[in-house]
Amino acid sequence: MRIRIVGAGAMGRGIAQWAAAAGHTVELCDVRTEAVTAAVDFVHSMLERSVQKGRMSAADRDAALERLVPLDDPWAPGPEVELVIEAVREDLDTKAEVFGKLEQALPDSAVFATNTSSLSVTRIAASLRDPGRLAGLHFFNPVPLMKIVEVVPGAATRPGIPPALTELVESCGHRAVTVADSPGFLVNHAGRGLVTEALALLEESVADPAGIDRIARDVLGLRMGPFELMDLTGLDVTAAVIDSIWQGFRYEDRLRPSYLTPNRVTAGLHGRKTGQGWFAYGSEAPAPAPEPPVTGDADRPVFVAGAEELRTALSDAGATVESGTEPSDRALVLVPVWGTTVAASVASLGLPAARTFGVDPLPPAGRRRVLAVTPASGPAAARDARAVLARAADGGEPWAVSVVRDTAGSVAQRLLASVVSVAASIAERSLATPADIDLAVTTGLGYPAGPLAWGDRIGAARMLELQRSLHATTGDPRHRPTRWLTERAQLGLALTEPGTSSAGCS
Numbered sequence: 001m002r003i004r005i006v007g008a009g010a011m012g013r014g015i016a017q018w019a020a021a022a023g024h025t026v027e028l029c030d031v032r033t034e035a036v037t038a039a040v041d042f043v044h045s046m047l048e049r050s051v052q053k054g055r056m057s058a059a060d061r062d063a064a065l066e067r068l069v070p071l072d073d074p075w076a077p078g079p080e081v082e083l084v085i086e087a088v089r090e091d092l093d094t095k096a097e098v099f100g101k102l103e104q105a106l107p108d109s110a111v112f113a114t115n116t117s118s119l120s121v122t123r124i125a126a127s128l129r130d131p132g133r134l135a136g137l138h139f140f141n142p143v144p145l146m147k148i149v150e151v152v153p154g155a156a157t158r159p160g161i162p163p164a165l166t167e168l169v170e171s172c173g174h175r176a177v178t179v180a181d182s183p184g185f186l187v188n189h190a191g192r193g194l195v196t197e198a199l200a201l202l203e204e205s206v207a208d209p210a211g212i213d214r215i216a217r218d219v220l221g222l223r224m225g226p227f228e229l230m231d232l233t234g235l236d237v238t239a240a241v242i243d244s245i246w247q248g249f250r251y252e253d254r255l256r257p258s259y260l261t262p263n264r265v266t267a268g269l270h271g272r273k274t275g276q277g278w279f280a281y282g283s284e285a286p287a288p289a290p291e292p293p294v295t296g297d298a299d300r301p302v303f304v305a306g307a308e309e310l311r312t313a314l315s316d317a318g319a320t321v322e323s324g325t326e327p328s329d330r331a332l333v334l335v336p337v338w339g340t341t342v343a344a345s346v347a348s349l350g351l352p353a354a355r356t357f358g359v360d361p362l363p364p365a366g367r368r369r370v371l372a373v374t375p376a377s378g379p380a381a382a383r384d385a386r387a388v389l390a391r392a393a394d395g396g397e398p399w400a401v402s403v404v405r406d407t408a409g410s411v412a413q414r415l416l417a418s419v420v421s422v423a424a425s426i427a428e429r430s431l432a433t434p435a436d437i438d439l440a441v442t443t444g445l446g447y448p449a450g451p452l453a454w455g456d457r458i459g460a461a462r463m464l465e466l467q468r469s470l471h472a473t474t475g476d477p478r479h480r481p482t483r484w485l486t487e488r489a490q491l492g493l494a495l496t497e498p499g500t501s502s503a504g505c506s
Contacts, residue, residue, distance in 0.1 A: 001168070002080045004029065004071075004106075006098055007087035011115055013039035014143030015085055017046055020064045021056070021144070022172035027078065029071035036070045043068060046144070074098075075105045083168070085137060087115040095119065096127035103128055111161055113137035117188065118244055121154035121181045131156040137165055138185055140444055147174045148443040150185045175443055177436035183248025186432050187444035188241055190451065192255050193422035195238060197415050198226035199258035200478070207404045209278040210288065212411055214368065215402055219412040221365030221448040226415070227278040231271030235278075239265050253477040254421060291400065294390045296383030303327035305349065307336040307361055317391035327352070332385045336361040339413065339469025342374050342406045354378040357385045360410040362458075365448065368400040372410055408473035409466060416454065417466050421482055423451035424495065428484040434496045452495040455485070464489040 001024045005012050008030035016039065020026045030036050047064055050056040056064075084106065086098055099112055112134040114124050125131035136152025149169045153162045162178055169176035179186040198212050207215070213225020230238045239261040246255040264277075271277030280286060301320040304311040315321045327333050333356040335345045342358035345351060358372030369389045373382050382403065390398045404411055423437050432440070438450020447454070455463045463485060470479035488495055 001025070001082050002027070002078070003083045003085060004074075004078055004081045004102075005085050005087060006030070006074050006102070007089075007115075008032075008035040008039035009087065010141055011139060011143065012085075012087035013042050014141060015087060015115070015139055016068060017043045017064075018139075018143045018172060018174070020067045021047065021060075023067070024172075025067045025069065027069045027071050027081065029074040029076075031074060033072055036072075040068060040070050075101045078106050078110075081106050081110050083111045083113060085113045085115060090116060090118055092119055092123060095124050099124065099128055099134065103130070108133075111135070111164070113165065115139055118184070118241070121152050122156065125154045125156055132158040133161070135161050135165060136181065136185070137169075140187070146444065148187070148440055149174050149176050150187065150440070151176050151178045152181050152185055153178070154181050175439060177432060177440045179436065179440075180429075180431040182429075182431050184241065184245040186426065186437065186440045189245055189426060189431075190419075190423050190437060190441050191445055192242060192245055193419040193451070194222075194415060195226045195230060196242060196255060196257065197418035199260055200256075201407070201411055201414060203258055203260060204407060205405055206407045207402070207411060211402055211404065212415075214291075214400070215370060215404075215411045216415060218366035218368035218400065219360070219362060219364040219370065220416060223446050231277035231279055231281075234270045234273055235261060236265050236270045252425075253480075254418075254425060256478055291402075294387050294398070294401065296380070296385070296387030298384075298387035298391055300384040300388060301328060301331040302385070302388050303331040303333050305333060305335045305345070305351070307334070307359065310334065310336070310359060310361070313393070314388065314391065316393040318393075319388050319391050331355070332357065332381060332388060334359045334385065334389075337372065337408075337410055339409045339417075339466040340473055341408050342372050343376075344473065346374070346376075355381040355385075357382065358406060358410060359389070360412055362410075362412050362416070364412075366400075367397060368402060370402045370404060370410055370412065372404050372406045374406040408470050413466060414470065416458075417463070417470060417479065419447070419451045420455040420463060420495070421467060421479075421485070424455070424482040424484040427452065427495075428482050430501075434498055438496065450496075455495045460485060460489040460493070460495055463495075 003019050003024050004027040005016050006029055008028055016026045016028045028036055047061045051058050051061050084102055088094055088098055114136055117138055121136040125134040135157045138150035140146035151162050151165045166176040201212055209227035213227050216222045216225040242257045246257055268274050269277050272281050275282045301322050303322045311321055322331050333351050335358055337358040346353045346356050353376035360370040371386055386401045389401045392398045426437055427434050434452050438453050441447050442450050464481055467481040
């Protein structure tokens with residue numbers, strides 16, 4: 001196939017490398033000829049690096065470079081061009097102008113694709129004489145390494161174009177997911193679940209950014225915590241995406257932004273690229289503060305209200321775990337919270353407020369437990385509870401214990417519930433199939449499981465219980481269960497199950 005790529009910036013040159021290495025002839029062009037020269041040099045260096053690392057032979061490198069054709073004029077006639085991929089700046093008028101000129105220069109048979117990440121594909125296509133020839137083809141940076149591409153048909157896109165683009169993407173070694181022309185498409189939309197909930201937890205002073213990140217990594221198994229991720233992406237970029245998706249979905253509560261971000265963006269606290277974000281970066285930056293040491297009495301007796309698994313684990317670690325139905329006067333009381341608060345358990349069960357603490361029953365991915373304290377918690381009792389929870393069986397590695405402020409569901413549950421909820425709302429709106437949602441999130445965001453499959457690990461009924469409890473406890477509509485989750489829990493279906501639609505009966 002002969003592909004013309006318009007725009008030789010970071011995305012354009014990445015797409016050019018990907019397509020040329022896969023065997024396609026690539027015309028690379030830009031309104032700035034120096035950008036094309038720099039892009040060709042960059043692709044050459046990347047392919048040379050692949051040779052040095054043994055990922056590509058020298059012959060394949062040379063062949064790929066021969067297929068890369070720099071053009072001085074983006075609007076040059078191209079009777080053999082079959083596909084155009086536009087990768088210019090994110091501006092509707094600019095993209096419309098580019099495609100308008102290409103429509104004059106190229107044959108009617110050429111398919112047009114826009115690499116937009118945030119603009120409506122339908123609106124870009126509307127400026128063309130033939131809007132049916134254009135679709136979205138959204139790559140992620142760096143293109144050769146991020147092996148996921150979103151295929152986005154506009155409202156007028158001809159039916160045969162999306163499957164043809166999917167076939168092209170997958171023949172070049174990447175995975176393709178089809179998503180409706182909607183705010184944020186799929187990956188950016190699904191990714192809002194983690195960061196918006198993390199910001200909400202910070203707003204409520206449940207934990208600091210480092211504490212939330214530790215729980216995200218060690219309990220949920222994420223490779224990066226949400227605040228590390230925002231610093232890597234750039235808070236200016238993240239905040240703009242959050243706002244645009246929230247506005248695009250008509251101020252959906254589930255996607256609600258935080259009041260914390262605008263001032264930080266204005267102050268230039270964007271993350272790694274500015275040297276200061278949620279954390280400090282650079283050679284002069286102070287080292288991250290370590291977690292406080294465990295200093296309490298690990299031998300203090302403990303009463304576990306429910307959570308048989310925790311009771312057994314603490315007993316195996318040599319802790320003094322009381323039996324019976326009531327705690328002794330000195331015992332610490334540990335209460336598992338699932339969508340509720342420790343304070344509610346204290347009130348409903350008549351527990352001693354100063355020495356009752358919450359424990360997240362969510363099975364951790366690593367060796368970390370989470371202890372929730374209330375305003376009534378005694379400081380000494382809290383230190384002792386942390387020490388008891390840190391105990392390890394058979395002289396093994398002690399558990400890390402995060403201490404957080406009491407909140408409905410604790411940190412990990414709220415993050416997971418939000419991730420699953422946003423994905424379920426995408427499926428509910430038929431913006432993408434369950435399989436494509438999970439594929440896009442695992443490939444594009446690096447989560448340990450797709451959000452719908454992750455919810456199935458917990459169980460649809462258990463997830464529904466969590467979200468109902470969060471909604472009832474907080475009264476915040478951001479936590480309301482989706483119809484997708486509610487129906488599947490009631491019917492005994494998996495969250496990954498597409499189910500039968502009315503269209504399937506006609």
